[in-house]
Amino acid sequence: MGNEGALEIEPLGLARQEDCLEGLTVVEGGGVSSARGFRAAGVHAGFRANPNRFDLALVVADEPSPCAATFTQNVFCAAPIIVSREHLDGVSHGLARVLVVNSGTANAATGDRGLEDARRTGAIVGATVGCPETEVMVASTGVIGVHLNMETFETGVPLAYKALSREGGADAARAIMTTDTHPKEAAVSFSGEEIGYPGCTFTVGGMAKGSGMIMPNMATMIACITTDAPVTSDILHETLSRVVSRTFNKVTVDSDTSTNDCCYLFASGAASNGAEPFARGSRALDVFERALYAVCRTIARDMAADGEGATRLITVRVSGAQDDRDADLxxxxxxxxxxxxxxxxxxxxxxxRIAAALGRSGARFSQADVSIDMMGMPVLRKGLPVPFDEEEALRRFERPEIDIEVDLGAGASSTTLWTCDFSHEYITINGDYRT
Amino acid sequence: MGNEGALEIEPLGLARQEDCLEGLTVVEGGGVSSARGFRAAGVHAGFRANPNRFDLALVVADEPSPCAATFTQNVFCAAPIIVSREHLDGVSHGLARVLVVNSGTANAATGDRGLEDARRTGAIVGATVGCPETEVMVASTGVIGVHLNMETFETGVPLAYKALSREGGADAARAIMTTDTHPKEAAVSFSGEEIGYPGCTFTVGGMAKGSGMIMPNMATMIACITTDAPVTSDILHETLSRVVSRTFNKVTVDSDTSTNDCCYLFASGAASNGAEPFARGSRALDVFERALYAVCRTIARDMAADGEGATRLITVRVSGAQDDRDADLxxxxxxxxxxxxxxxxxxxxxxxRIAAALGRSGARFSQADVSIDMMGMPVLRKGLPVPFDEEEALRRFERPEIDIEVDLGAGASSTTLWTCDFSHEYITINGDYRT
Known part of the structure; x- marks a missing residue:
């Protein structure tokens, strides 16, 4: 019964995102090491018992690079989040070289020893790569309340360092998975020709993991995006915040915000031939932001589609809200x-059930103004039921993506969220996660 | 797999509530018609296809009686809620004689025709019982967006009226069920001897239904409580609001607040031998409130225990919060x-997962101050994991009631909520509710 009704879920990919690809070129099979100036690796270090499962990822910039990040707002935020924030805000002045991620153990609710372990991880990686530990970003994902096995880092990090390559993004994406059924990667490129950077081609690529405890709050699950575009730390941070609020922060699998959410964006500038960084208000920065949006949205949708036990991606569009807060609520x-x-x-x-959820959401509207469409079929108009063809509805439920469109009829604000259905498999996965 | 791990859920009953029964006597098998001055009935009228399933309930006071109610805050509130509120607030000045409930159809999201149907229901019942339609409270539960079959009321109401009796409470409790696995009733009595009403014995009894779309918001699912104590409308309303906020409003099955939630409390005064109503600040009113609390808490806990697909009642106690809002959050x-x-x-x-949920709740605390017990076993102390015996935990999971106790270490406020687990059966029930 666990897989009843389950579709084979495949990455939705950039191919289904034509609406956000104008002026961009999809990098087939691209990911976190597609941009110039980066190498990546994923290896089995031993955090997991299964020797066929990668559990340690490294993403390394050739030089110290501007880095921006968003972090979980959970009060029980994990040790690696605290340590990475210190590194990024403090000593390293917005420059970083490495992201190291282990899966299997979250290093959350681990007290002072957890903080020491996260710092020691940075030190091991810094010594191996040859950079100050403050240029190392640390991330962990897995079971809460368990201490990291530091010996596994001692042996695993040199292994991953040796495996680093320009093609290592796919392995890295695999190494950060927990209950994900497939790795999540995307990359796009754009020409510098008409935006003041003749002869240059810039790339934005990234990877992320889902797929339970997912409702990011001003942050995200673990995601890493790299680019070879020249962008300073300040501008990188502003741009990332804007894009994350419209992509990763619009995903919810189960309303549970993780203790370990983080999203990193590194900019090597390696494709700029030494030209000036993208300026505020420039066309170049605008195209860069659209490229970043395309990559983040693709990975975010894919994260929802691959939510624990999911058989369908659900896209919820709300329009006609009084303000953005109401639309989101x-x-x-x-x-x-x-x-x-x-x-x-x-x-x-x-x-x-959609009407009942809207009615308890706290958004301000009158029930007589509300219209709802499911899968393109009108089911409610101005608060009144619209008869619809149940057979046709059953046919449309075969689609991998189910659209719910709501018009609150109360204003001009709108938003889009991505989630997934709740299946027997969700219960099975989460009934025995630790066993 | 649907029933994997399912216990036979029985009503938890008053027997397990010793802590709130001081000075009260449990009325074995008691319910909504235990208090003097009330009769009740439950019949099969035809709202449901299955002729063995009751689907229409009547609770009738012998005389117009003070009545208090709390209603759903859902913007998509159902037609019967709107009509009953009009009756109670307006024409009938806090007096009422009848509650009529149909199950199978919610009469929600049904526009003007729904309002007309709810008014017409009141008129049919009023004509049958012999009272103004404004003394009739109307409630519906079932599928949203479907119109009531009024012919079923025309034939069903006289049938139910004929069946009215002092013993009819059990049938009424059965008639309001939807996905409930058993009826929910309770009654207690208390002596008037030492509270200024010599020779009198007062009773408070009630019934309610669950068991999905349950997270009442300043209101509740459908519940009806009766008493033969003498209480005026104003005091009745104040008392009900206080008790509901600590009982029904502390239940959540699935975080979904219904469109049809309502709780009615009728006070016939029939056991007072014509004495004055209970005064504000009197010992009599204090005992009455405790009796009402005992009945409502019993039914509320039972509602959580019988949540859709539930195999366990979960009691969540939070202490050490900065204020009541934080404790509830x-x-x-x-x-x-x-x-x-x-x-x-x-x-x-x-x-x-408990720690992660606390951390995203919005309550203000520091993770280093938090302690958590599960089923009486310490698992977290001051933010640090406490090793515990997993075998013993497995044994304690066999209990029908699972206690989660949290001390936030941030203040002096506390609260208790009741919920249930999420099982395969929940998915099965709600994957084909309409089919």
């Missing part, structure tokens, strides 16, 4: 409703 | 966390 309440998510799993166009 | 976030609920289903003492 309404869409997030629908996207987190267990009743809506189980109805999609059961292929039941039970829009009453 | 922390407890509610833990109680609604799909990861916590699936861990209990899987008998996994994965307290890291």
């Amino acid at each position: 309404a869409a997030r309440t629908v996207a987190n409703s267990p009743l809506v998510k189980t109805a999609v799993f059961g292929h039941d166009a039970n829009w009453g | 922390a407890a509610r976030t833990v109680a609604n966390s799909p990861l916590v609920k699936t861990a209990v289903f899987g008998h996994d003492a994965n307290w890291g």
Whole structure:
């Protein structure tokens, strides 16, 4: 019964994102090491028992590079988050060279020893790569409340360092997976020709992991994006914040915000032939932001589609809200409703549950103004049910992506969120996660 | 796999509530018609196809009686809620005689025709019982967006009226069930001897339904409580609000607040031998409030224990919060966390998920001050893991009630919430609710 109704979920990929690809070129098979100036690796170090499973990833910039990051707002934030924030804000002045990620153990709720372990991880990696430990960003994912095995870092980091290559992105993406069913990567490139950087081609690529405890709050799950575009730390941070708020922060698998969420963006500038960094307000920065958006949105959607036990990606669009906060509240309440998510799993166009979720969301509207479409079929218009063809609905439920569109009829704000259905498999996965 | 790990859930009943029964006597098998001055009935009227399933309940006071109610805050609130509120606030000045409830159809998101249907229901009942329609409270539960079959009311109401009796409470409790696995009733009595009402014995009894779309917001699912104590409308309303905020409003099955939540409390005064109503600040009112609390808490806990697909009742106690809002936020976030609920289903003492839920709740605290117990076993002390006996944990998971106790170490406020685990059965029930 666990896999009842399950589709083979494949990465949705950039191919399905034509709407955000104008002026950009998809890098087929691209990822976190597609941009020039970066190498990556994923190896089995031993954090996991299964020798066939990678569990340690390294992403290394050839030179200290501007780095921006967003972190979880969870009060129980994990030790690696605290240490990486110190490195980035303090000593390293927004420059970094390395991201190291282990999977299997989250190093969260581990007290002072956890902080020491995270710092020691930075020291081991710094010594191996040849950079100050403050240029090392540290991330962990896995079980909460368990201490890291530091011997595994001692032996694993040199192994990963030796494996570093321009083609290592795919292995790195594999090494950071927990309950993900496939790695999540994307990359796009754009020409510098018409934006003041003749002869240059810039690339933005990245990787991320899901797929449970996912409802990022001003931060994200573990994601790493690299670019060879020339961008200073300040501008990099502003741009990343804007893009994350529209992509990773619009994903929810299960309403549970993780203790370990983080998103890193490194900019090597290696494709600029020494030209000036992109300036604020320039066309170059605008194209860069769109490229970053395309990569982050692709990975974010893919994260929702590969949510634990998911059989369908659900896209919730809310328009007609009084302001952005109301739009987000309404869409997030629908996207987190267990009743809506189980109805999609059961292929039941039970829009009453969408209405009930909207009504409790806290968004301001009048029920007589609300319209709802499911999978392109009108089901509610101005608060009144619209008869629809149940057979046709069943056919449309075969699609891998289920659209829910809501017009609150109360204003001009809108938003889009991504989530997935709730299946038997979710219960199975999370009933025995530690066993 | 649907029933994997499922216990036979029985009503937890008053027997397990010793802590709130001081000075009260449990009325064995008692319910909504235990108090004097009330009769009740439950019949099969035809809202449901299955002729063996009751679907229409009547609770009738012999005389117009003070009545208090709390209603859902959902913007998509259902037609019967709107009509009952009009009746109670407006024309009937806090007096009412009848509650009529149908199950199978919620009469929510049904526009003007829904309002007309709810008013017409009141008129049919009023004509049958012999009272103004404004003394009739109307409630519906079932599928959203479907119109009521009014012919079923025309034939069903006289049938239910004929069946009214002092013993009809059990049938009424059965008639309001939807996905509940058993009816939810309780009653207690207390002597008037030492509280200024010599020779009198007062009773408080009630019924309610669950068991999905349950997270009441300043209101509750459908519940009806009756008493033969003499209490005026104003005091009745104040008392009900206080008790509901500590009982029904502390239940969450799935974080989904219904469109049809309502709780009614009727006070016939029939056991007072014509004495004055209970005065504000009197010992009599104090005992009455404790009796009401005992009945509502019993039914509320039972509602959580019988949540859709539940195999365990989960009681979440949070102490050490800065204020009541923080205590509720922390407890509610833990109680609604799909990861916590699936861990209990899987008998996994994965307290890291509790910590993660607390951390994202919005409650103010420092992780180094937090302690957590599961089923009486310390698992976290001052932010640090405490090794515990996993075998013993597995044994304690066999209990029907799983206690989670959290001390935030940030203040003096505390609260208790009740919820249930998330099972395969929840997915099954809600994947095909309409089919």
